[in-house]
Amino acid sequence: MPPTSDTPRTAAPAGEDKIVRRKLSDEVFDRLRAMITSGDLRPGDPMPSERDLMQRFGVGRPAVREALQSMQTMGLITISHGGRSRVNALSPDSVLDRVDEVAQILLSSAPDQLENLKEARRMFEMGMVRLAALRATEQDLFDLRRILDDQRGHLDDPRQFIEADLRFHARIAETTRNPIMAAVSASMLRWLLRYYTALLHWSGNEHKTLAEHEEILTLIGQKDPEGAVNAMRRHLDRSSEMYRYES
Incomplete structure (x- = not known):
């Protein structure tokens, strides 16, 4: 029998339907990683500037910098202070x-x-x-x-x-x-x-x-x-x- 307004509903477990807001830096990281995996950014290519990324993704500088730092920590890019960051060539050894x-x-x-x-x-x-x-x-x-x-x-x-x-x-x-x-x-x-x-x-x-x-x-x-x-x-x-x- 289809439920009616009087039919008791089974409560969902606590937290099951909770919507989790992601950090902007995580969204930026995912976008940049997709650019690397798709080949839009290849090993040795310079990364877009922080200003370009801010305009492209509509986010502030802190989100961009945090995303870039996460990418460097993972070995995906090398951040060069005073120069352009570049995409790293990945290999089993480097990973x-x-x-x-x-x-x-x-x-x-x-x-x-x-x-x-x-x-x-x-x-x-x-x-x-x-x-x-x-x-x-x-x-x-x-x-x-x-x-x-x-x-x-x-x-x-x-x-x-x-x-x-x-x-x-x-x-x-x-x-x-x-x-x-x-x-x-x-x-x-x-x-x-x-x-x-x-x-x-x-x-x-x-x-x-x-x-x-x-x-x-x-x-x-x-x-x-x-x-x-x-x-x-x-x-x-x-x-x-x-x-x-x-x-």
Whole structure:
């Protein structure tokens, strides 16, 4: 039966129909972001002047400046004082660089997150090395061999040995030909590096690391994705304890 004026109405939950007024700066931000995503503003292009934006959108200078500041914080533009602000070229690397500092704070303030990071990295690198084994070129293999030889030459220099270790894994990421995977891998390695300091006082396992890297490289060169995955799993399981939180 259709409701009448006497039919009781069910009250809507509090706040369900509330109309929220958006800040003018948010509206300006959305308009500018749409101009970038549509291609009206391309990487390297100068942003319209504050006066132009005020006239175009019918808002005051504070709303425009707040919107531009938000865009710079997100890495969409670079504000140049005394010059024209410009649209940034975005890439997986530039986007993930923006979260580095926040990630470092998270890991420092919540030590339990280290185990989550190690678990995520383990699964990520196993998938990554599978692609590397399928896609590696002779140049990739040459570069990986050169990094491994460099690492072997720094057995008496822990810092250089660790740096070569990280470069080896980063180069495997590049071998996937997937820029997002390469950027995520680089970020994970940076986040883990703060926990790698224990290795500066650790010795005796350098030759194990080299042997494991050698096995991984050989299996990539043989186009053996399953073998490479298993070798990477063993390597990361063995080296996982080298990353520790130290208060």
